[in-house]
Amino acid sequence: MNGVELQDGEFERVNGEFLNRIFKLLLQDAVIKGTDIHSKLEEFEQPEKLFTQLDFELRDKGEDDDILIELCRNTIKYCVKTGHPHFFNQLYSGYDPYGLAGAWLTDALNTSQYTFEVAPVFTLMEATVFKRMREAIGYENGEGDGIFCPGGSVSNMYGISLARFQRFPNVKEEGMHGLPKLCIFTSQQSHYSLLKGVSFMGIGTKYLIKVACDARGKMDPVALEKAIIAAKDQGLYPLMVNATAATTVVGAYDPFNAIADICEKYSLWMHVDAAWGGGVLMSRKHRSLMAGVERCDSMAWNPHKMMGTPLQCAVFLTKHKNLLNACHSASARYLFQQDKNYDVSYDTGDKSVQCGRKVDVFKLWLMWKAKGNIGFEKEINNAFEKSSYLANKLRETPGFRLVYDQPECTNVCFWYIPPRLRGQEETPEWWADLGKVAPVIKQRMMEKGSLLIGYQPLEEKPNFFRMVISNLKTTQESMDFVVSEIELLGKDL
Amino acid sequence: MNGVELQDGEFERVNGEFLNRIFKLLLQDAVIKGTDIHSKLEEFEQPEKLFTQLDFELRDKGEDDDILIELCRNTIKYCVKTGHPHFFNQLYSGYDPYGLAGAWLTDALNTSQYTFEVAPVFTLMEATVFKRMREAIGYENGEGDGIFCPGGSVSNMYGISLARFQRFPNVKEEGMHGLPKLCIFTSQQSHYSLLKGVSFMGIGTKYLIKVACDARGKMDPVALEKAIIAAKDQGLYPLMVNATAATTVVGAYDPFNAIADICEKYSLWMHVDAAWGGGVLMSRKHRSLMAGVERCDSMAWNPHKMMGTPLQCAVFLTKHKNLLNACHSASARYLFQQDKNYDVSYDTGDKSVQCGRKVDVFKLWLMWKAKGNIGFEKEINNAFEKSSYLANKLRETPGFRLVYDQPECTNVCFWYIPPRLRGQEETPEWWADLGKVAPVIKQRMMEKGSLLIGYQPLEEKPNFFRMVISNLKTTQESMDFVVSEIELLGKDL
Structure with a gap:
């Protein structure tokens, strides 16, 4: 009952003892130990083995609290600690106490975001946050609309949905029948969610036209214009360009002004997939990477990536x-009653293609309150500084080679060349051999639990590491550790 | 630092003091007070007023922890307490300590569900839970596939997506072009997500054919067969039937065996929207409501509704x-590398149309471990008992009238007829007058903060209350309160 003063029975009524034990366990094992640089980042087990390490099975009878706490302890043990300072594997990472507190509060209040009636505070928070984010994009007076989505993939689908509806409002009722063959342009290095989106939405992957990138991974606007003209010549109907604000692998920002010019010239909807790199809009130092985005019609921006x-x-x-509502509304009378006792324009749920919708705003709002614009800016600047530092270090350290000399975003892509492969002629066989290095080092990282970094091939380039700094509080020491640890794990390969 | 023993500096490093304060606040204000029958369910304010009650604004500078705690306290204050015993407004409600603990643990570990690599434990939990749920449906040996979705609306879209792909695998590449005009059948009282789904997916709302219901709100299978034949005669291609396992408003279960017979006869995909009522599969007493669902091709089932x-x-x-993967996969090489050090069939993310995906399994798994099958069964049986009790009471209490005499699910739909309107001829004007009663009582509930129940019109029936018992621990006293409170709030109308 530590620290909570209550009336008799109230603590027991809500099983407060169990919540207290869970809180302590989470604080100790997940938060403190999970973010401790001296603790292991993971306890890797093969799936078949892990199945036997934890009692997963569901039975007729329930377990008592002691057993449940042990199950929770073991769950934490075998989970990957994404808040660990050496977790660089995904576009999300790091730990923020205000973010976590915000998530916990959201859970404790367990509501859905569709109506002001059941989410009054969160509805107004959404309006506040959206306004501020539209201002950051540079939309005139911060005007427009917005909605939380369950991830950037769905946000990108919303871009396609609005583009299609704006041009062909009948699509809502008639579907794709009778429409010309719509096509969408995106760069070769853009995110795969566009592919999933056009398939799911009935447009077809064949009509997602991949535009060539320049050597740095940015969409080539000359190639874009050619592709639009070629599509028209083939009888297709160019609908939308998806520009990317920091590609997933190499972190390239597309040339937004040049793309906006072309969109205007050919009357195409301009969507920006800024799921990963949108955070730079919070930094006066780096926001020029996104110059021109204020001209876009829509944007996907995931604060769970570069805003931590x-x-x-x-x-x-x-x-x-009003386009979101016009495009997606179904006017359900059991939920969006028009005879409510408040201004029903505050009920935002009909803008969504979901019905119940998890409250995602509070953790962001609370972090924003805690840090202010300036706090976000500092942290994002820090991530950029550290990625520059790392790139410099890799450039100078024998055995490392950058895939792109200057990282544009905080993705730092590089090969580690073990001593055995150094100083040799770089034949196709040599490159094939090099491509086998990263998976082995990765396996060793996982088994040791010391570090986690992703790798992948890209076009003709064999497997290289993609180090992503999405942990905004990362340090120079962690950058140094990445270099020394990879050397340690890979020098014998 | 109450109750947590740590090494020097560790607690400060993670801002443990703030987390401690938040935990105490949540336990006291959100959990204990928020679920206390003697506390107010909400502090309703009009949106314009609420904007001034809480400092929503985001500024350059951050706030200190004391201010943040106060903001959290006020957020809780003005939130609707969905765990309050008198919250009956939505298809979700109630409070479960294991569910909440599970959500908190998930937040503290902050990972995405796409790969075994970053979600090893949760991946195996998903497999375990899906197997058990498929067994509950009655699929042979519990075999098949599954995926967590951000809500039942998206799950229903997945049903459409698989149905379309199974029949026309080229749709993935070619889109809807060249396909016949697909149509989907669903009952007039089915959920609006079907409407949103066919629009979003390029099929068109015109091709969602609404099948008439019987007097009890169940799809009429004779009408269904007629509608299929009529659609074929018009040159449409019948693709799928969506059957509903407990309709949103009146809680009707469609006749699954009869629908399955028709789907077999005409080779249609059978999807069941059991988002709300799927929980009865956990009850030996009530699962016969879903007799025949084992014949369905796919199902949407939301544990956040009838499983609490x-x-x-x-x-x-x-x-x-394998159909989910074949239909939705994009084989992104940066995420689903094939040269990983474990069996990559454990990477489930490519089955989804999302990329990053919130971990939703743990809270369900932990609740299941805590209660066992039998615990869920008991709680679901309790909700059904209490809805019968309420229906009986309403039948006997002057001034109340049930919309349907016997509730099938735990939805209890009724009108309250104030004394002024009793014993009169029930002319169209009388009904119109009655339809104005529920919104006023609702407004009074909200202002008083004593009770929350939804209302809506349905077809020709004017506004009536839809009392939903999704709080599985509800009591007879709460049912009595509903009746007395509505009388108290509405008798002068």
């Missing part, structure tokens, strides 16, 4: 007022 | 193995 908010926190924003 | 799991917890299940 806990998962999930993904926002779709558009400069067009 | 915190939001969001929504599962899509199908008897077809």
